[in-house]
Amino acid sequence: MLLSVKQMKRIFIEELRSHIGKEVVIAGWVDIRRDQGKMVFFDLRDMTGKIQCVVLPTNTQVIEIAKAMRLEWVLKINGKVNERPEKNVNKDVLNGDVELEVLNIEVLSKAETLPFDMSLDGYNLDLVTELDNRALVLRHPKIQAVFKVQETIIDSFRTFLKQNKFFEFQAPSITPAVAEGGSEVFQVDYFGRKAFLTQSPQLYKQIVMSAFERVFSVNKIFRAEPSTTTRHLTEVVSLDAEMGFIESWEDIRDMAEATVRFILEQVKVRNSEHLKLLKTDLPVMIEKTPTLSLTEAQQKIFETFNRDVRGEKDMNPQDEREICEIIKKETGSDFVFIYGYPTRKKPFYVFPNPENPEFNEGIDLLCRGLEWMSGGRRINKYDQLLEHVKIWNMDPNKIKMFLEAFKYGVPPEGGFALGAERITMQLLGLKNVREASMFPRDMERIDERFSELA
Amino acid sequence: MLLSVKQMKRIFIEELRSHIGKEVVIAGWVDIRRDQGKMVFFDLRDMTGKIQCVVLPTNTQVIEIAKAMRLEWVLKINGKVNERPEKNVNKDVLNGDVELEVLNIEVLSKAETLPFDMSLDGYNLDLVTELDNRALVLRHPKIQAVFKVQETIIDSFRTFLKQNKFFEFQAPSITPAVAEGGSEVFQVDYFGRKAFLTQSPQLYKQIVMSAFERVFSVNKIFRAEPSTTTRHLTEVVSLDAEMGFIESWEDIRDMAEATVRFILEQVKVRNSEHLKLLKTDLPVMIEKTPTLSLTEAQQKIFETFNRDVRGEKDMNPQDEREICEIIKKETGSDFVFIYGYPTRKKPFYVFPNPENPEFNEGIDLLCRGLEWMSGGRRINKYDQLLEHVKIWNMDPNKIKMFLEAFKYGVPPEGGFALGAERITMQLLGLKNVREASMFPRDMERIDERFSELA
Numbered sequence: 001m002l003l004s005v006k007q008m009k010r011i012f013i014e015e016l017r018s019h020i021g022k023e024v025v026i027a028g029w030v031d032i033r034r035d036q037g038k039m040v041f042f043d044l045r046d047m048t049g050k051i052q053c054v055v056l057p058t059n060t061q062v063i064e065i066a067k068a069m070r071l072e073w074v075l076k077i078n079g080k081v082n083e084r085p086e087k088n089v090n091k092d093v094l095n096g097d098v099e100l101e102v103l104n105i106e107v108l109s110k111a112e113t114l115p116f117d118m119s120l121d122g123y124n125l126d127l128v129t130e131l132d133n134r135a136l137v138l139r140h141p142k143i144q145a146v147f148k149v150q151e152t153i154i155d156s157f158r159t160f161l162k163q164n165k166f167f168e169f170q171a172p173s174i175t176p177a178v179a180e181g182g183s184e185v186f187q188v189d190y191f192g193r194k195a196f197l198t199q200s201p202q203l204y205k206q207i208v209m210s211a212f213e214r215v216f217s218v219n220k221i222f223r224a225e226p227s228t229t230t231r232h233l234t235e236v237v238s239l240d241a242e243m244g245f246i247e248s249w250e251d252i253r254d255m256a257e258a259t260v261r262f263i264l265e266q267v268k269v270r271n272s273e274h275l276k277l278l279k280t281d282l283p284v285m286i287e288k289t290p291t292l293s294l295t296e297a298q299q300k301i302f303e304t305f306n307r308d309v310r311g312e313k314d315m316n317p318q319d320e321r322e323i324c325e326i327i328k329k330e331t332g333s334d335f336v337f338i339y340g341y342p343t344r345k346k347p348f349y350v351f352p353n354p355e356n357p358e359f360n361e362g363i364d365l366l367c368r369g370l371e372w373m374s375g376g377r378r379i380n381k382y383d384q385l386l387e388h389v390k391i392w393n394m395d396p397n398k399i400k401m402f403l404e405a406f407k408y409g410v411p412p413e414g415g416f417a418l419g420a421e422r423i424t425m426q427l428l429g430l431k432n433v434r435e436a437s438m439f440p441r442d443m444e445r446i447d448e449r450f451s452e453l454a
Numbered sequence: 455m456l457l458s459v460k461q462m463k464r465i466f467i468e469e470l471r472s473h474i475g476k477e478v479v480i481a482g483w484v485d486i487r488r489d490q491g492k493m494v495f496f497d498l499r500d501m502t503g504k505i506q507c508v509v510l511p512t513n514t515q516v517i518e519i520a521k522a523m524r525l526e527w528v529l530k531i532n533g534k535v536n537e538r539p540e541k542n543v544n545k546d547v548l549n550g551d552v553e554l555e556v557l558n559i560e561v562l563s564k565a566e567t568l569p570f571d572m573s574l575d576g577y578n579l580d581l582v583t584e585l586d587n588r589a590l591v592l593r594h595p596k597i598q599a600v601f602k603v604q605e606t607i608i609d610s611f612r613t614f615l616k617q618n619k620f621f622e623f624q625a626p627s628i629t630p631a632v633a634e635g636g637s638e639v640f641q642v643d644y645f646g647r648k649a650f651l652t653q654s655p656q657l658y659k660q661i662v663m664s665a666f667e668r669v670f671s672v673n674k675i676f677r678a679e680p681s682t683t684t685r686h687l688t689e690v691v692s693l694d695a696e697m698g699f700i701e702s703w704e705d706i707r708d709m710a711e712a713t714v715r716f717i718l719e720q721v722k723v724r725n726s727e728h729l730k731l732l733k734t735d736l737p738v739m740i741e742k743t744p745t746l747s748l749t750e751a752q753q754k755i756f757e758t759f760n761r762d763v764r765g766e767k768d769m770n771p772q773d774e775r776e777i778c779e780i781i782k783k784e785t786g787s788d789f790v791f792i793y794g795y796p797t798r799k800k801p802f803y804v805f806p807n808p809e810n811p812e813f814n815e816g817i818d819l820l821c822r823g824l825e826w827m828s829g830g831r832r833i834n835k836y837d838q839l840l841e842h843v844k845i846w847n848m849d850p851n852k853i854k855m856f857l858e859a860f861k862y863g864v865p866p867e868g869g870f871a872l873g874a875e876r877i878t879m880q881l882l883g884l885k886n887v888r889e890a891s892m893f894p895r896d897m898e899r900i901d902e903r904f905s906e907l908a
Contacts (some may be wrong), residue, residue: 046667047668151622169605189644212598220627220673237624342782446630
């Protein structure tokens, strides 16, 4: 078994079809294997795809290796790319019309027997077991599909904003103090002092916007949420944008809508195979996403479902489901913007509607009954900010750097934020946000479950 | 002063030259202002550039505003784009041949008097004062230039690796335990348990590589370094890559070299204005960066400088400076790779040279006397890893998920990492890494200096 394959440049499995009739070297993992009488068939998998390989019994030295090898062994193979006999052609898959006649195999690495069925259709773990076996499970195509979609989401957030002249900055993780209450904050021992993990890059992105005009960041945020719901993680990736020189909050809404539209389009194009594998339909975004004020939404719910939430300070989950249902029926849109929340119920920096200061110019984007995004216009004038700091009963010393930015001239501005894991979950219709985080952290787990630790 | 400009779409200042003779609306900050007799001249700045604006004395209402306004006021201006008189043309700058005749001004936001000179050439703060005033200082073009270059560095790291089929994943910040010693680790109070901030995504990137083959991540790492040198921060952005199916450590070296080459090329093209502003020359990367083993480097130092460091376990700063000097003289290259460090001096996962296991297949890239990057081949076989875990006296339970990945077949592999702040500093020839971090955290500061806090 100490064979070594020819010294040729390895090619990727997706490239095989342009080498029909030629000898090539490929490398990858044994994905499926079956002995058929004296022949051995197996699939080899690399990051670009799979190919069926055949070892003929006449190749005596190699057939011996082929019979010994097991799933997930890592091989380098020297072989000849052949067209498949007509009756074996499968037009629906990559390399469905070719196969590799194996000439030689070099075993790069062996594998232990798999602890559970990892085949495409046989794989069936509950979430806890899945996370207990995260390292291995990441090899499954359905799990990979989720993170390939997530990569596209984050990537297209960046691409779209860069196309619109937004500057990418790195928001900090360690913060000095918690300006807005915040019991759900992680404390760090910082050389004997107290420091905290950031809950949001909000104030930093406003600072950077005050200098760069249009900015975004893709950075971790942390929340010490003492709950184990399907929607909460302690560490998530926040996609944050902020822009100056807006005419009104509607500019923020429009930029947010265009960003989400671009993400959906990109996922559709770049992840069509993954969406098929996950059996998911993307939500429908019509040409102009409907926008309602909170008050209008409450009125619609009252009229349609005869349930009176008029005057409530916020939407509860049932409200969110019902307004999405109403809008879907009325317009075909899976998305709806809600704006205008009670000013005092939201953070100090949200801009109050000048004509009706009881309500602010905050915006949420809902989709299929869930919040996808939130944002809005912010206060840009120093005096008004100071006034709010007082009303909100905050310590201005704890946001000194933030306030400093606004002392020296800041244009009318606003921004929005999406959580990468939550949007991945909702876009793919996953049941639990943990499925949308490669290494999810929560109250009960950091990699290993706490209950399993000594 | 309650003027309001025409309802026209704002254009960016960089677009003005294509509107000569026309009326436009622009918006931005007052950058420079000078009264000349009865006229007022000032520059308006937006994120795309600057334009000289002229207010004529005949425009009585507007001249009054223009005389009252101060630096950093935020304006929306309605004006006419005129060609400058021949004698006033400055061909070297954007809009050097045009100016805006101001028809109307709307003041969007006022500014307090600047606490120090923010002009291009007048700005001259020491680093401590600069960081004490970070929010305001971010508006200075030289400071912006540093972070624009940093954006390109991070962006081109991503672009190059994506072009080479690397998958981007999100490495976690919160980790369960510290596998490799690590006194310099920040502790987090995690629901009453101990958790830690990651010092490196090393083990995670190897796990993800075992499933996705080629992976990279751009994520924060943290180090509780109790020192205040010019090179250390507690929170930095780590650019990490890892790839499977290598033939030897030289594949890692070549991928790292190509990545750095691409970054340099991109900075040269995209940041030429910023480099000019910062008066920096990029380091020279020749066609093939020289590679020396540690032993060869020590021999060269001995022969050239008659200083005997042969047999030392690592390079010290003087060695790094001297070998760079020697290679520069011999080849013209500012870069040199050093490989082959004593196995026991490096982490357990580094691959020992099979022909000489006392030395490993770790690699560093030096440039102008400083380390830019480190990486190397890793152990990919489970048994060999377990053996090293034992020799290094580590607790295998603390790296359970990592070891699990290697149980099931992992190809020969390796990777490399660069620190975004450090490479920004070195590429631009900055004196202190704090200049290359927008919100630097160290022993003495998180935004505000600790010594200044109550």
